[in-house]
Amino acid sequence: MQTATVAVDVQAGDVLCSALAPDDASRLTKATPAALTAGTMVTGVAATAAAAGTKVSYYAQPEVVPARLTGLGAGQPCSVVVDGQGRCARQLPLSEGAFAVGECDAQGDVAVVPRHDFANVLDFGARGDDQGDDWDAITRAMRSLHPLRPGVVYFPSGYYRIRRPLVVGREQGKIELLGESEHTTTIRFFGGHGPALCISPKSLGHLPTADALLTGAGKAGALSAKNRSTVNLRDSPALDMDGAASFSVSCTVRPEVLPGGGGEPVISSSGRRLNSEAATCAFGIFLGGTTGQVTVTATARLDGVDHTVSHPGGFPVGQPLHLCLVWDGTHLDLYAGPPGTVLTPAEPREGQRPRAGAKLTQPVEEGVYLGVRSQQRWPEYRDLTRPFTGRIDSVRISDFVIDRDAGTRTFTAPTAKFSADFATNVRPDPAHADRRLVTRILINFDRDVDAFTVGSTWIRRTPDPDPVYLMYQWGGPPAAAAITTVRRLEFQCPSGAGIHGQLSNSSVFSHLRVTAARDGMRLRNNSYLCEVEHLFLSATRLGLTLGGSGLARVNRLQTVGTQYDFVATDLVGVTARDWYLGSHRSVVPLLLTSAAPYGSFHGIGIAISSEATQGHPETWQCAVATSDLHHVVLESSVLETSFLRQTDCPPVRIDNSLLLLAQEPPEPPLELPTASTFVNCEFRPSPSTRANIVFTGRRGPSPVRIIGSTTNPANPWALPQDQNRVSHLGGCVSTTDLGQTQWQGGRDWVFALDTATGRIGAREREAQGCGIAASQPVTLAAVPLAAGASRYRAEVLATDPAGRAATWVVEQGLSTVGGTVTAWASESRVLDSFGSAEGSVPAGWNPPQIIPLDGNAVVKCSPPGGLTLAFTVKLRATEGLAAS
Template structure:
């Protein structure tokens, strides 16, 4: 029980709530429905009478009030609410607006557990002063909401609410978190610990399963199983950003139970963006079933730009606890294995240079991922058994054979000066496995706690929060990290001072994001793991390396975005394993305008949009600008279709761009780059406009022909010439045949249109089309008009051969005119010269010439047929 001053006379059994006295915030008064509706909450039930101004003893939340004190009497177990006299009364079905004090049993004993539809976090003790740890008070406010419906509002007045651990929002249909504004109501995970400020996840997911420890000391061991997806991504924390380390170690203790099979992952750094990207792995430890006695342990590390591998055969007997260690001291990579208390076996390899870790890698427990960053798609799965006391270090903890430990690694400061991450499975809370990190900590300062979200094994439930008008900060984690967020809503939310902005994964269907602003270091907004039918409206991202990432996306609707900064690598990265994944965007602004030209030329911009095996992409009224990027050859769009889906064959896709502006970088060789399987990939450009940077040496084509199997470009751009003529630039390309072995185009048809003016015996070259190797047959339809209204029309033909050495030879000595007539005499005027099809630097053009003293305007449509080669 607790005691507090009371503002009015109270009787035993009266329900109490804060009196709202500024001079004495702890003073209580009688709780009435009207007072509760005004925004306060229940503090408890008076244990005995007290006069106004005196102190009362009361039963606080979670305490049991005897039946005699509560005055409820015997009856059915029911919810208990407050009546007009501040007395607790039974209610079979409380009204939606009723404040539930708790529940009573059949004897009338009341368990005080106030639940209602609205909770002000400051009523529960939150300070919002930027100094106090408000986690417990905010959690109490969340827990006070109506349990019968799982709904209600938690209100955050203006303030900075510090957290010592992540907030967890769990339950369906969920609660609403409401702030005064996203600028003034800010939740900050700034205690030095690693993890998200807000976690959206059903509590039923739990932390990584644990069992009996393999070593002595506090804590348990993690339990893994083949075919199960229970895992942790240690790189959710920057503690495991290891790129560039001059030395490194990873150690753990394992016991394999059951029957092993093939290659089994223990701890790996793995993953890549798309199938077109090279595989990259900073380090990995595996168990390999060789069919002989005991399992082989194999390890690899990417050191100085090459993969170094060490292996010990028969070093891990099934059913026997074994300590494993992989260390690198700057000169040699060593792999150790041995039973606790025994001398370890060692295999070593020479190596030199720093450890190399790509941004597109996770650090996983129990699986190896071949692609689908920033989540995972397992290729090698976990071994069946347990793992204990995992430690990553920024030094070589072992340089010679040693006696394998029998106890877990200690957690004192002196033993862990170089420890990046230590997990003893001794502090699991909520849906987190909690580890320790000493990275960047001064001596004697103690460890930071690292909260690692469990990747669940099955779908037990959903969580559906509504978050409005709140700001979030988490420099060593995500502002918001969620999974299984069905119907989640984020409205007018701002994430700043965060490593990652917002991450939603694992079947977070039908989510709504609107008026979201993100300032993050690594990821902006990320959706993954069959997160489908998500609306994202009014998104702004700054500072991120990947502004928006959708992995294994099923469907995203996007509208009114402004993304892309000098730190961007790919502002929009879209991949999909599904055969029906799509992205539909309207008003997407992707810009590199703040990339200063004076900056060093090491910018990593690669494209405005990159896709991999995405079935459908539609962009309308959008701008894709890589024009200010200093990266060479930075196209607007990269389309990769390399992935072969399991059992489904290679992917097929179609992309449509309607009224979009394309601004490729000065060194870009194409607006679009397509690669992968030689299957139909129609790309439609409807009413689009492409701008050639002033520094570009020549025309920028829509795509490179040899990278465009079965591509059709329909449309073009309307622009105005120096002479004031409005012209349509564009055309269509059709691919008829390709080499299935190389994916190179073998036969195609191109069409191009253009207008121009030739003056006083001069000429103008129109409709430039690159000549393909082999033979190309061209047909041009040309119309000319003079200032008096006279006109003529020609149809001209010409063939060219292009050798492997790029030598171009005309088929005939002159262009063949197949049709010519004029507007008056039936033939062109005698001094008008027929247009000619010529080759200039490997490109066919239509050269149109005006007679001396005259000015002719030309309109040209050119068709180029690239013939099928005969082969060797």
């Protein structure tokens, strides 16, 4: 605390600045907006009252001022402005003309700092020497910028280590994080699990806390139907639990209203990639109730089978309740009851219990959330149930089983928050002497938080717990005026995301590198009109992810080592150019799922290559997958899945299941058509791939337009005459190079499948085709020949220009042994025929034949001499089970 002479009367809490007195440069005055506008600098805040001409004690910036002097009280961090009388006032969001002088923290303390439009992080104490923690210095530099005006935070060349995520929480005004070069300026996050840079407007990313449920210090997270800030645990790699032989999920809650009859989730892991895939739930605890009492149920997926257990008791609303789901390798137990009481387990019904030794099934697409259940597509979510309303005190998810009586499996519910010591959270693994079982995530809600909350994990098995920074799933609108620009920076975050956040409109990212991360860059919720230029990502799971990406533009994207190189979800509106995707770890390089009508993706020069997969296990499922995307256009792109060993990996997979447009009741939702267009694209599948474009889902057909050269300009596609290049569950429309719009598709029914090898033993296939033949026969409806014996039946319709017509049903058998194909009969058998010549086939019209051709069974249709016939064919093949 310092003293100085004041030129005017001041009160405790007044903001002070230099008086610009020519006779005494040390004299201070009230920092009114007029005085500050005149060019003076903020000096501090008065600690005591003082009359004009006397000495005043004041807190010099950047010292903090206790809230009892400022009267602001505790609350969410926000900007502090000076009013007309020179007093501190909390104001969020800031209004135009407000003069911001500092920040107010959650305890109500004010930090008074002068405001700039340019801040060099070295001037605020950052070192950039890859040694100390530069988080505090960088944060001070960001907070020194005026919140309403454009400002730049500059990072000179160096390695800036941080142990907490950097948070951009502006509500208004443009902020730019600028590095000297993406090759020379690196931000390294070494503080545990979480993003290196989090972009989250404070008004959107705040989870309120309330009174503590259990004894001891701390508070409880407050969740409600109105507050959509549910905690998203999925972003922590500590929760990748697939294959766990044992686990426990525990939490203490207090429901404030009677949950809905269908069950409100307290903790749930769920999600899927495409609408055609069933929603999954690795584990979950749910509250329900219809008779005035709260009921408890839980689910767990063990060895791919869902098991449900219901607790027989009911519990009153408004009372604390400890919940625990346990799998010990033999029993699946659910516990529920008040803290401090002895709890007995409930199990699934007899005959529905998991087998001993079963392991947890959690696909990579799983999301784990508190207070909401998601059944929509990964990696973003749209909740389909009413969120849990109440308090959550503590949450712990562990590899090991809770401490309980070995004979009765009873245990006493805790009456305090979970302990964070090493011995409590790390146990020996009885099945493996060299391994340990750990607590994967532990959250005790004991503080107000903004962009993230801090949990703990022992996944690294060190004596001290690792912090885990957990993001919120916030549902509010974007802060349209807070434009974030990040340029010329490199990020390293081995246990989290390089950049994670909710953007304002028109945000920009250019010349960025993420060279060590689990997820490269994740931007969610209305990243409207954002621009990404020159992005290099080296990550282990996700590359670039856009959620709600309205009219986003992404140019020059390169990914290395990711499972999902680019993902766009919800409202998809992306324009892309010059991408290079695909690696030996890819599952789906380009994944596009839309939860809203009229989603679109337009890519030019997208190169998806399987070149880097040689010598590695083949993990790809396709190059491009879309789910209910209204329109996808790819131009001058290469879609390559040319694996040497993997069978039937199509370049494109399109799911059309649920795309609906809501209408005014009582009108039913309108099914929207989807369309895919490929202009001058090259499809490079492996030789075993049966189709370049595969359709799945419950809806169809959907138009696919193929324009220009696709594989070989000298031998363009002419579907369906040439090959079975497009398949569909029910058929699809394909516009070919020849300009014809034709039907081509098929159905597969699998009767016998060897699950150990994935080899199909017996099945039934169907293919369709149409074509016109004049002087030469035409072959239609190709079905690949299968090893063993196959029976083929074709239905053929032929018409001529005069309106005459005929139909045939023909049958043939073909046996394929060691590459040699043998027909069962010299000619196909005609089972039935019918025609327009008084019920007979017109004279001279020959019945079609089923023949082997280039590894396929096809229908050969021969017109009579001098006559043109149009043929429509449906061919069905039954492949028999081999005796061996």
